Amino acid sequence: MRRTAPDGRSEPRRYHEGVPGFTIRLFGDPVLRQRTDDVTDIDGALKQLADDMLETMYAAPGVGLAAPQVGIQKRMFVYDAGEGPAVVINPRISESSGEWTFEEGCLSVPGLSWPIVRPRNILLEGLDIDGNAIAVEAEEYLARVYQHEVDHLDGVLLIERLDPDQRKQAMRTLRQMTFDRGGAFVPSGNGGGRAPADGAGNPVGRPDDGGAQPDRNPHL
Numbered sequence: 001m002r003r004t005a006p007d008g009r010s011e012p013r014r015y016h017e018g019v020p021g022f023t024i025r026l027f028g029d030p031v032l033r034q035r036t037d038d039v040t041d042i043d044g045a046l047k048q049l050a051d052d053m054l055e056t057m058y059a060a061p062g063v064g065l066a067a068p069q070v071g072i073q074k075r076m077f078v079y080d081a082g083e084g085p086a087v088v089i090n091p092r093i094s095e096s097s098g099e100w101t102f103e104e105g106c107l108s109v110p111g112l113s114w115p116i117v118r119p120r121n122i123l124l125e126g127l128d129i130d131g132n133a134i135a136v137e138a139e140e141y142l143a144r145v146y147q148h149e150v151d152h153l154d155g156v157l158l159i160e161r162l163d164p165d166q167r168k169q170a171m172r173t174l175r176q177m178t179f180d181r182g183g184a185f186v187p188s189g190n191g192g193g194r195a196p197a198d199g200a201g202n203p204v205g206r207p208d209d210g211g212a213q214p215d216r217n218p219h220l
């Protein structure tokens with residue numbers, strides 16, 4: 001959370017760098033490897049947190065954001081897979097089946113993406129922002145968003161979902177990269193994840209099925 005300038009004054013919200021309110025934690029930050037605790041109180045503060053996370057997610061831009069990605073160890077995530085903003089609290093995946101490959105990226109590993117195989121269909125259970133129990137059957141793209149975000153809440157990054165060869169190559173790529181001051185990865189080598197990027201540094205990867213969500217940034 002970076003809302004106070006070093007001299008103690010309140011820092012204006014920054015939109016130009018794409019991260020108003022919260023700074024997204026990047027690969028290498030230990031907070032991304034810790035399992036979160038269940039949310040126990042759904043109150044006004046949690047709703048405000050969800051709103052701030054959504055603002056950060058849209059600005060990034062991304063389609064999903066888990067609390068640890070903004071340094072908060074609570075079991076909740078926000079997303080918008082094309083049907084408007086939503087919040088899921090204390091989620092768990094209770095059923096999964098099938099297999100689906102998708103070119104997956106992560107806001108905490110910006111600019112890179114990999115084809116990752118995960119279950120095609122899942123049942124996600126949890127609570128909504130009003131504390132109501134929810135159970136959502138999801139497939140393909142939405143199921144992928146849920147699985148990626150629940151992984152974040154368990155301290156798991158997408159790198160760990162790569163097959164052994166992909167993972168070895170990805171780790172080599174990440175070791176060769178450093179963060180610049182704006183929080184973006186700067187490649188100093190080649191190989192590893194696919195990182196075609198447009199002028200703004202956003203990946204131009206597409207879902208492997210021909211583009212169920214062709215206009216959405218795949219970072220989660």
Ligand code: ZN
Nearest residue numbers: 106107108220
């Ligand atoms: Zn992610």
